[in-house]
Amino acid sequence: MNASNSPAESLRSIALVAHDQKKDALVKWAHSHRSVLAEFDLYGTGTTGGRIAREVGLDITCLKSGPLGGDAQIGAMIAEGRLDALLFFIDPLSALPHDVDVKSLLRIATLYDTVLAINEATASRIFAQLHNET
Ligand SMILES: O=C(CO)COP(=O)(O)O
Secondary structure: OOOOOOOOOOOOEEEEEEHHHHHHHHHHHHHHOOHHHOOOOOEOOHHHHHHHHHHHOOEEOOOOOOHHHHHHHHHHHHHHOOOOOOEEEOOOOOOOOOHHHHHHHHHHHHHHOEEEEHHHHHHHHHHHHHHOOO
């Protein structure tokens, strides 16, 4: 079995997701990477995306909230080849009601060789690389 949507040689669409305890960090990070983020088609889970739209002023398509199926929607976008990268600031210290959805999303992102950051340091490295390529 081969899952391939051709990994993102050129990234166009990025999803931004953060667990509750990491939302402030992602909003702050998005502020400091605002000009680069603005070049992409942005998607986010409901609460995360709403905060990024309001507090950072970026144009972002908000899907459902994570616990209500937003993670599953992002996983479906990856499976359909409609998403190139996922920046997912994960909280490793809290139990989540939708843990199975989080696992599924990470599995799908791995399966399709999606550019994936699950913490701030990696997201920053990815963006530093993007900056060097432009
Ligand atoms: O729960 C999430 C990811 O698992 C994020 O969802 P929200 O952005 O709606 O809080």
